[in-house]
Amino acid sequence: MLKPIxxxxxxxxxxxxxxxxxxxxxxxxxxxxxxLLGPSGCGKTTVLRTIGGFITPDAGDVFFxxxxxxxxxxxxxxxxxxxxxxxxxxxxxxxxxxxxxMRIKGKKEDExxxxxxxxxxxxxxxxxxxxxxxxxxxxxxxxxxxxxxxANEPKVLLLDEPLSALDLKLRKDxxxxxxxxxxxxxxxxxxxxxxxxxALSMSDTVVVMDKGQIQQIGTPIDVYNEPKNAFVxxxxxxxxxxxxxxxxxxxxxxxxxxxxxxxxxxGTMAPVDVVIRPEDIDIVPTASSAAHVAGVVTSVTxxxxxxxxxxxxxxxxxxxxxxxxxxVGDRIGLAxxxxxxxxxARSEYSGKFGDYSSFSEEMGMARLSSGKExxxx
Amino acid sequence: MRNNKLICAPYTVWMTLFIIVPMGLVAFFAxxxxxxxxxxxxxxQVGQYSNVFLRSIxxxxxxxxVSLLLGYPLAYIIARANPSxxxxxxxxxxxxxxxxxxxxxxxxxxxxEDNGLLNALLTAVxxxxxxxxxxxxxxxxxxxYNYIPYMILPLYSVLTKIDPSVIEAAQDLxxxxxxxxxxxxxxMSMPGVISGVTMVFVPAVSTFIISKxxxxxxxxxxxxxxxxxxxxxxxNPNLGSAISxxxxxxxLICMGIMNQFDDGEEVGGGMLL
Ligand SMILES: Nc1ncnc2c1ncn2[C@@H]1O[C@H](COP(=O)(O)OP(=O)(O)OP(=O)(O)O)[C@@H](O)[C@H]1O
Ligand SMILES: [Mg+2]
Numbered sequence: 001m002l003k004p005i006x007x008x009x010x011x012x013x014x015x016x017x018x019x020x021x022x023x024x025x026x027x028x029x030x031x032x033x034x035x036l037l038g039p040s041g042c043g044k045t046t047v048l049r050t051i052g053g054f055i056t057p058d059a060g061d062v063f064f065x066x067x068x069x070x071x072x073x074x075x076x077x078x079x080x081x082x083x084x085x086x087x088x089x090x091x092x093x094x095x096x097x098x099x100x101x102m103r104i105k106g107k108k109e110d111e112x113x114x115x116x117x118x119x120x121x122x123x124x125x126x127x128x129x130x131x132x133x134x135x136x137x138x139x140x141x142x143x144x145x146x147x148x149x150x151a152n153e154p155k156v157l158l159l160d161e162p163l164s165a166l167d168l169k170l171r172k173d174x175x176x177x178x179x180x181x182x183x184x185x186x187x188x189x190x191x192x193x194x195x196x197x198x199a200l201s202m203s204d205t206v207v208v209m210d211k212g213q214i215q216q217i218g219t220p221i222d223v224y225n226e227p228k229n230a231f232v233x234x235x236x237x238x239x240x241x242x243x244x245x246x247x248x249x250x251x252x253x254x255x256x257x258x259x260x261x262x263x264x265x266x267g268t269m270a271p272v273d274v275v276i277r278p279e280d281i282d283i284v285p286t287a288s289s290a291a292h293v294a295g296v297v298t299s300v301t302x303x304x305x306x307x308x309x310x311x312x313x314x315x316x317x318x319x320x321x322x323x324x325x326x327x328v329g330d331r332i333g334l335a336x337x338x339x340x341x342x343x344x345a346r347s348e349y350s351g352k353f354g355d356y357s358s359f360s361e362e363m364g365m366a367r368l369s370s371g372k373e374x375x376x377x
Numbered sequence: 378m379r380n381n382k383l384i385c386a387p388y389t390v391w392m393t394l395f396i397i398v399p400m401g402l403v404a405f406f407a408x409x410x411x412x413x414x415x416x417x418x419x420x421x422q423v424g425q426y427s428n429v430f431l432r433s434i435x436x437x438x439x440x441x442x443v444s445l446l447l448g449y450p451l452a453y454i455i456a457r458a459n460p461s462x463x464x465x466x467x468x469x470x471x472x473x474x475x476x477x478x479x480x481x482x483x484x485x486x487x488x489x490e491d492n493g494l495l496n497a498l499l500t501a502v503x504x505x506x507x508x509x510x511x512x513x514x515x516x517x518x519x520x521x522y523n524y525i526p527y528m529i530l531p532l533y534s535v536l537t538k539i540d541p542s543v544i545e546a547a548q549d550l551x552x553x554x555x556x557x558x559x560x561x562x563x564x565m566s567m568p569g570v571i572s573g574v575t576m577v578f579v580p581a582v583s584t585f586i587i588s589k590x591x592x593x594x595x596x597x598x599x600x601x602x603x604x605x606x607x608x609x610x611x612x613n614p615n616l617g618s619a620i621s622x623x624x625x626x627x628x629l630i631c632m633g634i635m636n637q638f639d640d641g642e643e644v645g646g647g648m649l650l
Pocket of ligand 2: 045046084160
């Protein structure tokens with residue numbers, strides 16, 4: 001475990017009469033790349049604002065290393081923020097925006113010039129130094145915001161969806177650039193995104209949040225392969241989530257069949273949620289002995305690398321991602337292996353996620369009335 | 378294009394009729410004598426009133442500075458107040474403006490007179506009387522009182538537009554409240570300062586009612602001088618026009634300097650501080 005640099009202890013935050021964060025505990029290690037991931041309005045920005053000092057929690061404490069900083073004002077915290085809405089200084093040009101923090105600290109002019117130019121180069125804005133920030137595109141403004149925060153050499157950098165305004169290519173570039181910077185300088189990054197792919201590919205640790213509470217903390221591989229509950233399974237990647245019964249340790253019953261499983265500790269005959277990732281399911285002929293369940297294909301969508309196939313198995317719609325093709329109406333068998341089956345304890349989220357029936361109905365509707373667009377699929 | 382021209386036509390006519398033509402007339406009178414012959418005599422004569430010019434600019438500048446110093450904090454407080462209260466506060470600032478200008482100034486006369494309300498109050502609590510009316514101070518007071526809303530309103534409107542997240546960004550980058558004000562809030566409110574200063578300074582420099590009513594004979598301002606040339610004993614429209622013209626040029630120069638200051642602020646940014 002890394003030396004902790006930021007610790008949030010039992011934080012509670014109420015904004016406008018609404019409890020935004022509840023009993024929030026998080027320890028961030030020095031030099032770690034932590035991502036807060038969750039749906040809109042779940043409190044990600046609020047967590048960053050609490051760390052940055054813009055919100056004083058109603059209860060709980062914030063620590064910087066060993067030191068309690070709950071009541072330390074923002075300008076005295078060795079933390080810098082890249083704000084969700086950039087918040088650039090409109091009365092200053094690009095150069096002066098980036099130089100702002102260094103001027104406050106009273107750095108020497110030639111040092112400022114050197115750093116600003118380095119930063120401009122890093123965010124790919126060479127030659128823009130004298131431009132007014134109002135004349136920049138959203139993506140350029142976002143990059144100025146990144147440069148402005150990094151120029152300050154913070155111990156901890158808080159990034160509130162810093163790449164959301166960039167196009168796909170620039171976004172990928174900036175992702176690897178940020179990751180490179182983070183590793184080179186060894187700054188702790190607390191990164192907010194609601195893009196799960198971004199979260200998985202960049203972070204050391206992913207914190208999945210919903211409704212102001214942490215649902216799971218873990219490495220990207222952990223949260224993907226071993227989601228703690230139906231919410232996490234559904235939010236990260238696609239998941240078929242089925243009702244199952246843990247017959248005994250290492251034996252689970254799901255979809256009318258018993259499977260060997262890698263999970264234990266749920267007791268005997270315990271109701272559980274079972275996650276099966278769409279890419280882990282193989283299509284086999286119904287007659288094949290490998291077929292665990294069989295169903296009728298209700299929709300096939302071409303996704304580039306693979307097909308996304310919805311299969312109706314006795315009323316429960318499964319999603320399968322496979323490079324094999326199938327036709328709508330085909331009866332196919334699905335083959336599962338114990339490795340593919342992940343068992344989760346029941347939670348408030350059980351039964352709310354993981355059935356693709358609404359999804360496939362929409363697709364079906366769209367096909368029937370082919371003139372109309374299925375825009376909310 | 379054609380359409381644009383049509384839409385602009387009424388304004389063009391208006392501007393020609395009520396701005397260009399009168400200005401032309403002022404210039405014409407300024408450079409002619411009573412018989413209508415060209416002369417520089419009027420302009421040359423203006424020089425002898427330089428003390429009046431200086432006094433006007435001086436008192437106008439003081440009134441503007443006082444308005445700025447009093448108006449800025451108030452505008453700031455209003456802009457930071459919770460939104461539901463803001464409109465009520467703005468209303469309070471504007472309320473006196475709905476009363477007649479003359480009436481307001483008369484009211485100050487009765488307050489400041491040697492036997493006025495304020496002195497009555499002073500004697501009532503056993504303090505000596507103060508001579509307030511007919512002093513330069515009374516004139517400045519009248520200017521500030523009458524024109525301060527014109528300072529507060531533009532300041533308020535730029536200050537409310539400052540995004541709170543920009544202030545947070547400055548704090549985040551290490552600025553304490555003093556630096557946040559000096560490096561972010563004040564420079565960002567510069568356009569409001571400029572227009573507030575303009576809107577107070579210009580009428581203050583050219584006022585004549587305030588100085589007449591509160592300043593007595595000893596505080597003659599350019600406005601009074603011009604007034605006298607057109608309506609008063611010293612009837613001389615040609616000289617009056619010349620004074621007006623010079624006043625206009627002086628105001629233009631002052632505004633030019635003001636705007637220069639604003640530009641400098643924007644380009645130099647934090648370097649000034
Ligand atoms: N100043 C405020 N007053 C009242 N409620 C607020 C305030 N700021 C945030 N909230 C509420 O707190 C909740 C969490 O907000 P927050 O900004 O932290 O969400 P988020 O996870 O960052 O969402 P997004 O991904 O959309 O940025 C939301 O329900 C929001 O409406
Ligand atoms: Mg947010």
